[in-house]
Amino acid sequence: METIVFDIGETITRDDRYWASWSDWLRVPRHTLSALVGAVVAQGRCNADALRLARPGIDLDAEYRAREAAGRGEHLDESDLYEDVRPALSALRVRGVRVVVAGNQTARAGELLRALALPADLVATSGEWGVAKPRPEFFRRAVEAGRAAPDRTLYVGDHPANDIFPAKAAGLRTAHLRRGPWGHLWADDPEVVRAADWRIDSLTDLTTIIEGRG
Structure with a gap:
């Protein structure tokens, strides 16, 4: 190669920090969102579907922007x-x-x-x-x-x-x-x-x- x-x-x-930050932002228990991630993985679905299950009707792009504006955006x-x-x-x-x-x-x-x-x-x-x-x-x-x-x-x-x-x-x-x-x-x-x-x-x-x- x-x-x-x-x-x-x-x-x-x-991905620990990524999902933990979303849990905190959406005020969903971390264990709950983790379980939802596992569920969509097992179903072969997009991982973003875990966020949609946790917060039906969520506008992910708007939430990304809101997190950045609040100083709680992506971090590595x-x-x-x-x-x-x-x-x-x-x-x-x-x-x-x-x-x-x-x-x-x-x-x-x-x-x-x-x-x-x-x-x-x-x-x-x-x-x-x-x-x-x-x-x-x-x-x-x-x-x-x-x-x-x-x-x-x-x-x-x-x-x-x-x-x-x-x-x-x-x-x-x-x-x-x-x-x-x-x-x-x-x-x-x-x-x-x-x-x-x-x-x-x-x-x-x-x-x-x-x-x-x-």
């Missing part, structure tokens, strides 16, 4: 990164792999991630590109950012419908990460097993893959 493209939520960053710091992120990305770059971080996040999330100075060649979000997963155009943009042919590009993510299946359809190689609710729930699903070129439990497993031992 010449390039590895990483999903963001539950691959690079934990070092504690939001999984522990294997910096070691794994650094090890891949040492081995000459181009590292791209690209997922379904807002433009603001992209700014916050770049401020963390990750060991990556490029950090981009769907909000900045104007196209989101699972649309094929997102993966075309990812390949362009990676500067390698699709079959020399590996996309790493936890979500089958947003990451593994569409990346595979776009001609990329894929690694399914057993991490977060989507990664754990669908890890042994037969369709995921067939679609994923590799199945990993940690980003550090990618070094073995790159060295041809996976």
Whole structure:
């Protein structure tokens, strides 16, 4: 592999703070919203549907703006990164792999991630590109950012419908990460097993893959 493209939520960053902040903003118990997230995951629905269940009729765009205006908008710091992120990305770059971080996040999330100075060649979000997963155009943009042919590009993510299946359809190689609710729930699903070129439990497993031992 010449390039590895990483999903963001539950691959690079934990979603704990994200959901906790929404719980507090909507004044919904954190356990309640967490359970709703689990329910929509199990049903194969969009995770934003958990917010719609918690607050029927919610205007998500308006709520995002209201949170920002109230000084309670998006926030990311070092504690939001999984522990294997910096070691794994650094090890891949040492081995000459181009590292791209690209997922379904807002433009603001992209700014916050770049401020963390990750060991990556490029950090981009769907909000900045104007196209989101699972649309094929997102993966075309990812390949362009990676500067390698699709079959020399590996996309790493936890979500089958947003990451593994569409990346595979776009001609990329894929690694399914057993991490977060989507990664754990669908890890042994037969369709995921067939679609994923590799199945990993940690980003550090990618070094073995790159060295041809996976």
